[in-house]
Amino acid sequence: MGRSSRAARGPEPEATTGPGGRTHAQGPLSRPVGSGLAELRPDRDRPAAWSLLIDGAPQSLVDLADPTRLGFEYQRRLGHLIDLVAPPGRPLTVLHLGGGALTLARYTAATRPRSRQQVAEIDTALTELVRAELPLERGWQIKVRGADARGVLERTPEDSVDLVITDVFSGARTPAHCTTVEFTTLAARALAPGGWYAANIADGGALPFARSQVATLAAVFPELCLIADPAVLRGKRFGNLVLAAAHTPLPIAELTRRAASDPAHARVEHGRALTDFAAGAVPATDATAAPSPEPPPGVFR
Structure with missing residues (x-):
């Protein structure tokens, strides 16, 4: 689920894109998939850009002409982690749990050629729709498995x-x-030495789910940070929060600089501030966990 820094605003009938991809002349598309009603909505300002929504909830934004463009705030924050986990241009081995429109896998393939990526997406009908309408570039090493993420x-x-x-x-x-x-x-077991774990979650109000997730990751990893919109952190609105964790120190200063310079300004919490944020929260276990909270009515309008 994501929040776009600029909402899509309808089709442009004369627009075109690359071979095999959707054009704005085709207009929006709606199709039932395993997880609900999938919608592809065109971006008025970018002829090859499409937003994916499931039952009205924004999931991904894909620009077929520029896979390095990350239109959703949370995706840009995850993009910072992709950029910083290794020296620029070095191929990565990445496991994506949750696929959507494969936006972050596309970004990794474009910015780090020869990366090997595996995506777990349980909704095979959604994957078929994405591959047909928003095709991947030839040569990208992205393997999608139709299976549960865990x-x-x-x-x-x-x-x-x-x-x-x-x-x-x-x-x-x-x-x-x-x-x-x-x-x-x-996840920690799967990581190579120096590897990182990242998670996109959503919460609002007093952020009980986010606080519990910080406590959960802190029970496994010694290094941790949280990246989010200040309004979300203050409980003023429901939104996405990105968590990053590792067994080695994270580049907090560079993450903070990037988050602060983003069009949608974000704050990076770490160290004592993050410990205070999660104070009193209990780690989630298989015996006690609950899903993340339902978004409030109208949050995606």
Whole structure:
């Protein structure tokens, strides 16, 4: 689930894009998939750009002409982590838990050629729609598995990936079994030395789910930070929060600089401030976890 820095505003009939991809002349598309009603909506200002929504909840934005463009705030924050996990241009091995329109896999492939990526997306009908209407470029090493994210994580070899990105939503909620200490321990096991774990979550109000997720990751990883809109952190609106965790220090200063210079300004919480943020929160376990909260009515309008 995401929030775009600029909403899509309708089709441009004369626009075109590359071979095999959708054109704005084709207009919006709606199709039932396993997780609900999938919609592809055109971006008025960019002829090859499309937003994916599931049951009205924004999931991804793809620009077929420029896969390095990340239109959603949370995706840009995850993009910063992709940029910083290794020296520029070095190929990565990435495991994406949750696929959507494969925006972050496209970004990684474009910015880090020869990267090897695996995507776990349980909704095979959604993957078929995305591949048909928003095709991947030839030569990209992106393998999509039609399976549950946790099941794929359980089968991932130890010390095998540079980055695990969890962006798992059923509708607009993260399933409980992908929010626990046990799940996070599996992610830590999959990481190669120096690798990072990242998660996109959503919460609002007093942020009880986000606080519990910080406590959950802190039970597994010694290094941790949270990136979010200040209004979300103050409980003024429901929105996305990105968590990053590692066994080695994270580049907090550079993440802070990038988050502050983004068109949608974000704050990076870490160290004592993050400990205080999660004070009193209890880590989620397989026995106690619940899905992330339902977004309030009208949040996506």
